[in-house]
Amino acid sequence: MPELPEVETVRAGLERWVVGRRIASVEVRGERTLRRHLLGPADFTARLTGRRIAAARRRGKYLWLPLDDDSQLLAHLGMSGQFLALEPEVPPGAHLRARLQFDDDGPELRFHDQRTFGGLALSDAGITDDGVPLVLSHVAPDPIEPAFDPERFVTAIRRRRTGVKRAILDQTLISGVGNIYADEALWRAKLHYARATDRLRRSDVERLLAGITAVLLEAIQAGGTSFDALYVSVNGESGWFDRSLEVYGQDGEPCSRCGALIVREHFTNRSSYRCPKCQPKPRNGRW
DNA sequence: ACATCCACCTGCTCGC
């Protein structure tokens, strides 16, 4: 659910609500949220307390808040993570995992996560030339950041030997794309999800990249996709891009381009949606 | 180095 556009919406909310503020206290609930912070909750809390939040940044689906001591508070929303800016007196919700209170006594930052695939961690391992925390250096640039090199992407994906949807879901090749926007981008590029990456023409990949970039930017513009209350942006507003989805979740509906009925299929243990006419199946397995 | 599979979670919906 939270893919790049939703995470960007959350990043903008964090910028609005917490950048420039000093952390006065930290509370963590449960074990799983800090599982990536290997030094444990006591270390996390101690190192965060007293720090000022300097910025709110993102690569793909990862968020981080650079702090005034050159460490970074890393966050991943997983499937159901939310950041909420709430007044301290608001009673804690059922899925509250962590809360940061500030020395200005203003709204606190709460991290909620129903399914606990998300998490927080603190890193002081430094940053790369792109300004990305070293612990995230396995995450490829996303298509809307300056460090993204389209030529490099075209070359890299055509060297892979896999299906095109698998490739664009691989965060080490291109980051930010999840199951929803992958299907939307493939529809825009008129590509079947199982098309062999090493048989794609340059023009296919360029069309695909254009589709990915366009759908991500349009979704950001719209405030991110939301299906239900699981996804809420940092100030509590849900997105509405789901009204604009062309294929995802649209099985049985006519394709807006050709009128054929959208189908739902399973691919890599996930649902995939496509137009059977615009995105026809490879005939002999590979093509 | 690369590709694939599955565990990790909770809560909702569906069918019997």
Added chain:
DNA sequence: TGCGAGCAGGTGGATG
């Protein structure tokens, strides 16, 4: 009504 199965799906470690 109860209950289990299926489903949602990002990440990363294990396995090939």
